[in-house]
Amino acid sequence: GVYLPQLKWWYGDVPLRDHGLSASEGRLTSPLRDGTTAGVIEYIHHFFEFIPEEEHGSPVATAIEAHELEVGRHSYILLTTSAGLYRYDIHDVVRCVGFEGQVPVLEFLNKGAHFSSITGEKLSEFQVVSAVRDSFRELDLTIDHFTVAPVMGERPGYLLLLEPHTAGGKEEALAVRVDARLGELNCEYAEKRRTGRLEPLAIREIPPGTWDAYRRQKTAQRGNLEEFKQPCLVGDLQFVDRLLTNHRETIDAK
DSSP: TTHHHHHHHOOOOOOOOOOOOOOOTOOOOOSSSSOOOOOOEOTTTTEEEEGGGGGTTOOOOOOOEGGGOOTTTTEEEEETTTTTSSSEEEEEEEEEEEEEEEEEEEEEEETTOOOSSSSSOOHHHHHHHHHHHHHHTTTTTTOOOOOEEEESSSSSEEEEOOOOTTTOOOOHHHHHHHHHHHHHHHHHHHHHHTTTSSSOEEEOOOOOTTHHHHHHHHHHTTTTTOEEEEEEOOOOTTTTHHHHHHHHHHHHHO
């Protein structure tokens, strides 16, 4: 969804219908309206249970059924499918935004693995995407591929990795806005920034072609172009070093 403004630039103000949340295990939601990613669950084909986000990973986590969801709450999906999967933890985090009759309407937030918590800030990819997208829009910039990754100096902090010219010369303003927006979306991030446990988010320009080299590397490993998704947030302190090393090796190989 972060790239939808570019789609409008090419095709104009046409109706957009999201395809819904789906995976190789099965289709999970079907949006019924344009302009939203939220959709009703595929209750005809599958049986859904949910674990509240704050209880995920606990040996005594509560499993609730679809009709017990609360609007605004975040949950992990447990999927039992007509193909035979039983209570499968697909590691998708969703938010209930309402109901169609008795059927919950869910929007996908992020994969459960796409979190970063270096000092307890518990950043999610959904929060990062929201902060970056809002900041690009406020500065009238066209968003492009990006990743936010943690780094360790005297104190830990986060880098917004962009290829040159993406920020259009507004790097400082963009970094300030993304940092502030993350604090608005995540009170723990705001507290860690206020107390100095986290450095302010900074922008780091990476060499042109870095994202293309990264995509080709990951695609070669999996053998499937369609499965590659640009990570908008990683929680690995070594990610930046590995990314740049991979780019240098790709250049040397040429």
